[in-house]
Amino acid sequence: MTMGVDVVIIGAGPAGMSAANTINEFGGNVVVLDEQAAPGGQIYKAIDHVRHDRPNELMWLGPTYSEGARLTEKFGSQEIDYRPGSMVWNIEGPTSDGFYTVYYSRTGKSRKLVTGYIIAATGAMERPVPIPGWTLPGVMTVGAIQSVMKNSGIYPSGKLILAGTGPLVLQSANQLIAANVDIAAILDTSPKGSFVRALKYFPRAAIAGDYLFKGWKLAREVRRSGVKIYRNVTDLAALGENSVQNVSFKENGEEHCLEVDTLALHEGILPNTQLTRLLDLKHVWSERQRSFYPVVDSAGETSRSGVFVVGDGAGISGSKTAEYSGVIAGMTILEKLDYIKESQRDIIVEEKKLRRFLDEGIRPFLDTLFPAPTKIEAISNKTIICRCEEITAGEIRDVVKKGCSGPNQAKAFLRCGMGVCQGRMCGASVTEVMSQAMGKTPSDVGTYRIRPPLKPLSLDEIASLNES
Amino acid sequence: MFKRFNQKTKLSVKIEFDGKVVEAVEGDTVAGAIMAAGISDLREATVSGAPRGPYCMMGVCFECLVEIDGIGHQQACLLSVKNGMIIKREKAKRLVFDDHGC
Numbered sequence: 001m002t003m004g005v006d007v008v009i010i011g012a013g014p015a016g017m018s019a020a021n022t023i024n025e026f027g028g029n030v031v032v033l034d035e036q037a038a039p040g041g042q043i044y045k046a047i048d049h050v051r052h053d054r055p056n057e058l059m060w061l062g063p064t065y066s067e068g069a070r071l072t073e074k075f076g077s078q079e080i081d082y083r084p085g086s087m088v089w090n091i092e093g094p095t096s097d098g099f100y101t102v103y104y105s106r107t108g109k110s111r112k113l114v115t116g117y118i119i120a121a122t123g124a125m126e127r128p129v130p131i132p133g134w135t136l137p138g139v140m141t142v143g144a145i146q147s148v149m150k151n152s153g154i155y156p157s158g159k160l161i162l163a164g165t166g167p168l169v170l171q172s173a174n175q176l177i178a179a180n181v182d183i184a185a186i187l188d189t190s191p192k193g194s195f196v197r198a199l200k201y202f203p204r205a206a207i208a209g210d211y212l213f214k215g216w217k218l219a220r221e222v223r224r225s226g227v228k229i230y231r232n233v234t235d236l237a238a239l240g241e242n243s244v245q246n247v248s249f250k251e252n253g254e255e256h257c258l259e260v261d262t263l264a265l266h267e268g269i270l271p272n273t274q275l276t277r278l279l280d281l282k283h284v285w286s287e288r289q290r291s292f293y294p295v296v297d298s299a300g301e302t303s304r305s306g307v308f309v310v311g312d313g314a315g316i317s318g319s320k321t322a323e324y325s326g327v328i329a330g331m332t333i334l335e336k337l338d339y340i341k342e343s344q345r346d347i348i349v350e351e352k353k354l355r356r357f358l359d360e361g362i363r364p365f366l367d368t369l370f371p372a373p374t375k376i377e378a379i380s381n382k383t384i385i386c387r388c389e390e391i392t393a394g395e396i397r398d399v400v401k402k403g404c405s406g407p408n409q410a411k412a413f414l415r416c417g418m419g420v421c422q423g424r425m426c427g428a429s430v431t432e433v434m435s436q437a438m439g440k441t442p443s444d445v446g447t448y449r450i451r452p453p454l455k456p457l458s459l460d461e462i463a464s465l466n467e468s
Numbered sequence: 469m470f471k472r473f474n475q476k477t478k479l480s481v482k483i484e485f486d487g488k489v490v491e492a493v494e495g496d497t498v499a500g501a502i503m504a505a506g507i508s509d510l511r512e513a514t515v516s517g518a519p520r521g522p523y524c525m526m527g528v529c530f531e532c533l534v535e536i537d538g539i540g541h542q543q544a545c546l547l548s549v550k551n552g553m554i555i556k557r558e559k560a561k562r563l564v565f566d567d568h569g570c
Contacts, residue, residue, distance in 0.1 A: 035527055035546055036546065037495075037497075037546075037548050042526055046495075049495055053495075054473075054474070057473065085546075085547075108539075125524065125526065125528045126524065135513065135518065135520060135531075136519075136521075137508040137509040137510075137519050137520060137521030138469075138508050138521065139523070140521075140522060140523050140524075140525070141523060141524050141525075143524065143525070143526065144522060144523060144524050144525035144526070145525075147525040147526055147545075148470065148497075148500045148503065148525060149473075151495070151496070151497060151500055152472075152493065152495065152496045152497065152500040152501070152504070153472055153473045153474060153477070154470050154471070154472055154473070154496075154500050154503060154504045155470065155471060155472075155473050156469065156470055157469045157470060157471040158469035179473065242509065242519050243508050243509060243519070243521070261469045262469060262470075272528065387513075387520075387523075387529070387531065388513075388514060388530065389514070389515060390513060390514075390515045390516055390518075419514060419530075420514070420530040420533060420541065421528065421529055421530040424528045424529070424530075425523075425524075425528065425529050425530075455543075456541045458539070
C-alpha cells in the first residue's frame, strides 16, 4: 500500500531539518528522507554522535559545528517520520490532481511515497578540481577530510597538504591545527587581487553578522600556526604510481615539488543539482558562483508547482540562510494546506526573510574573495575530466572541433558522464571546458540531462517495490 | 594516511576487506574504517584498472564503490560498518571482458 503524506523532505541538513521542524510543529504530516545515517547534513555531520561520544573533539571542530545541535535536538525531540539511509532514485508526477510519487531505496528495498509537496534540501557538493593525477588514491577533497573527522574521529597522519581556496580551506586548517594534526603546507590558489576586488562588497558583508570577524580570526590562527603557505599557486599536479607521492605547482611562476601522503583539494562548493535536474526544474547559470542553480521564488517554490528547493541546493548561501529558507518554505506549505492562517504565516515568514536578506549579504564578498577558477584553458589536455570513464580535457576539446553540440552529445561521442557517478563529478567541468572550447557562455552550452535512477540500483531493489 | 584521533578507542567491530581483517568502531562508515586501517586504494577504475580511493566521502564521487556481502557497487562512504561484513575490491569490468576476448 502506498502512503500519502503532506510533505516529503529530501535531505536532513540545516534546510531540511528546519523545514521538517516547522511543518511538524504546526501539525503537518512530513517524511524526511536522507542518505546519511544521522541528521546534520554535511556541515553538522554526526553532531549528536560527537556530542555524546567524543565531546572533547567539539573544541576543534569549532563553534559553527556545535551550533548544529540546536537543530538536531529539536529534530530528534519531535515525532518526525525520519528515514535515514534512504536514497531517492526517482520522482514522478505531478498527476492531474497535483500529486508526486517519490521512489527511494532503503536497506536494499525500494519504497514509494505519494505527496502533494516536495522540499528538496539536497545541499551542495565540492566543485570538482580536475588536475593531473587527481584520480590517485590519497588525493581527496578538503570536505572529505572534514567528513571523516566529524563522522569517526579519524584524522590525517603523515604529510598532509591542503590546496585550493575557499572558506572551507581556512576552517579545515583551523580544525586540523587545533587537533594538533601536522599540515605540511597550504597551497593557496586564489588569484592576486581577489581581496581588492572583494572590497566593494564589504559594506553589505559587514552587516551580515560576525562572518568577517570569524574569517579574520581563522586566517590569523593559520598564520600564527607557522604552517608554510604558498600563495598565487597555479599548475597544480598530483604525482605518484599507485597513490599520490608528490605535488608539483608554481608559486608566482616558480616551480616547486613537495612530498605528500594526503593531498586535499578544494575550489569552493556548488549546488548539488542532480535531483532538481531529474525533476526538470528551470535552472539558470550564476556567473558569480560559476554554477547552475534551480530558479526559486522567495518562498523556495520552483518552476514546478508543489516542488520547493531550500538551502545550498538553490544556490550557495550557507547554513543560516538554509535554515531561514527551510522555515519559510515550511510555513508557506502549511498555509497552503490550511494548517495555519495567512497572518500566522506572514509574521514568521517576514521576519525570516529579513534575517535571510541580511545573512546573504556575505555572499558577494566571499564569492569574490574566493573565486571559482576561470582559467579553463589552463586545464591540460591530458587531465582527466570524467573520472569514471577516464575522459580527458583533450578528448572533450577534440569532439568540440568535430562538431559535438554540447555535454549531452558528448555522452554519445565519448561516454563522458555515463559512468557510475552519473556525471556528478564531471558535469561542472564539462560545461566549462566545452564553453571555453566553443567560445559560448556556459548558459548556452548547458549541462547534462539527468535521468532515473539517480543512484545505482539493483533489479531486486526495484522488484521489492511490489512487496509493500 | 589516516589514524584514529583517540588511539585507545575500543575497536569492537570486525570487518574483512579483501581478506584482511579490519577493526572498526560502531558508527564508522565502511570507507572510514578501511582508511583508518591504512588502506587508501579501494577499487580499480572501470576502464584502465588504475587504483582508486575515496575522494568526496559524501556520496557524490562513487570512487569508494565496493562489494559488500556479495552485492556490488555499494557506496562505502555512506554505509555504516556491521560486524562480519565481507568487503571486496571491485575489478575493472572491461579488463575482465578483454581477458575473454570480447
